[in-house]
Amino acid sequence: MDVERESELALIARLRRGDATAFDEVYAAYRPRLFGFLLRLTRRREVAEDLLEETWLRAVSHAGRLSPDTRLGPWLFTVARNLFWSHCRSRQVEAAGAAQLIGLWPTPAPPPSPFEEAASGELEARVFRALATLPPLHREVLLLVGVEGLTPAEAAGVCQVSPEALRKRLSRARALLSAALDAGGGTRHRTEVPR
Amino acid sequence: MNDEDRRTDAVMDALGRAPRLDLDAPRVEQIRARCQASLAARGRPRWRAGRLEPALVTGLCAIYLAEVVRRALQLLGL
Numbered sequence: 001m002d003v004e005r006e007s008e009l010a011l012i013a014r015l016r017r018g019d020a021t022a023f024d025e026v027y028a029a030y031r032p033r034l035f036g037f038l039l040r041l042t043r044r045r046e047v048a049e050d051l052l053e054e055t056w057l058r059a060v061s062h063a064g065r066l067s068p069d070t071r072l073g074p075w076l077f078t079v080a081r082n083l084f085w086s087h088c089r090s091r092q093v094e095a096a097g098a099a100q101l102i103g104l105w106p107t108p109a110p111p112p113s114p115f116e117e118a119a120s121g122e123l124e125a126r127v128f129r130a131l132a133t134l135p136p137l138h139r140e141v142l143l144l145v146g147v148e149g150l151t152p153a154e155a156a157g158v159c160q161v162s163p164e165a166l167r168k169r170l171s172r173a174r175a176l177l178s179a180a181l182d183a184g185g186g187t188r189h190r191t192e193v194p195r
Numbered sequence: 196m197n198d199e200d201r202r203t204d205a206v207m208d209a210l211g212r213a214p215r216l217d218l219d220a221p222r223v224e225q226i227r228a229r230c231q232a233s234l235a236a237r238g239r240p241r242w243r244a245g246r247l248e249p250a251l252v253t254g255l256c257a258i259y260l261a262e263v264v265r266r267a268l269q270l271l272g273l
Contacts (some may be wrong), residue, residue, distance in 0.1 A: 018237055027227055036216040049218060053226045060230045064237065127209040146210030174203055181206065 012070055015063045023060065026072060031056075033073075033148060034080050040143055041084050043132055051087060055080040074154045081140060081158055088136070130180035138173035145170060 014022035034055060039048040058079050066075070131139055144155040156166035217223070 018234055020231055020234055023230060023234055024227070027230070031223065031226075032215050032217040035218055036213065039216055040213075049222060052218070053229070056226055056230050057233060060233045060237070063234075121209075121212075123205065124209045124212055124214075127206055128213070131210070142210060146207050147213045149211070174206070177206060178199075178203065 008072055009068065012066055012068060012072065016066050016068070018064065023063075026059075026076075027056065030073065030076050034076055037077065037143055037148060038080055038084060040128075040131070040147070041081075041136060041140055042087075047087065051080065051083050054083050058083070071154065073148075074150060074158050077144060077148065077150070078158045078160075084136075084140075126181060127177070130177055133180050134173065134176050138169065138176055141166065141170050141173045142177060 011022055011025060015026065031052070035048060035052050038051050038055075039045060042048045042051065055076065059076060062079075131142060134142070141155060141159065144150045144158055145152060150158065152166055152170065153163055155170075156163045159166060159169075161169070218226070
């Protein structure tokens with residue numbers, strides 16, 4: 001067992017006991033990663049902030065029931081991801097209700113997010129512009145594997161699909177990203193909520 | 196490795212160089228404070244309400260039941 005994993009297990013043991021300093025350590029280590037993930041998924045800062053807050057509150061309330069061998073990163077990304085999709089579902093219900101009242105009101109594309117401007121190079125900027133146009137199902141896979149460095153097996157766990165399904169989704173996401181890059185950004189896809 | 200593979204690798208590398216994003220400092224502290232409060236509430240002893248109450252109710256029921264049995268036996272003259 002490597003040292004990193006050993007310290008992660010020790011951290012989990014402290015979290016399970018409700019140790020406040022253990023929470024601070026986890027919060028400092030994973031907050032920027034979770035925020036980046038949620039901001040790139042939602043493309044809306046205020047939504048990402050709200051989902052991040054909810055993610056941490058859920059994490060705290062479930063910490064006592066964590067399995068001792070939990071992997072913190074995948075677990076936190078799973079919580080954040082599930083909250084994102086719950087948010088999408090509630091938005092779809094709201095949108096469906098509103099559409100009945102006011103007809104099919106066009107939804108404007110959100111403005112570019114700060115991360116696009118923050119991208120250091122031309123290629124990075126183009127890649128993140130193209131990434132933002134992908135359907136969230138494919139965007140999340142690229143974010144988990146390409147940006148956050150999760151293994152495909154860990155990402156499959158986060159997305160609650162089989163490793164084989166994840167591999168297919170990742171391959172499709174790469175192809176879509178390439179196509180979007182060729183198209184110079186591409187068109188916005190509809191949000192498909194997984195069942 | 197063909198051109199397409201090289202391009203895909205370059206794109207994945209670009210994803211890996213994503214800039215680090217974070218909240219504003221006051222928001223960081225606000226979320227941290229809420230979580231710490233929730234953690235502290237979780238750690239507070241709730242055993243008094245959670246364990247003492249059922250024990251007390253069980254004890255009173257046992258006393259009541261014993262009295263019922265005693266009086267029943269008394270009535271039967273045993």
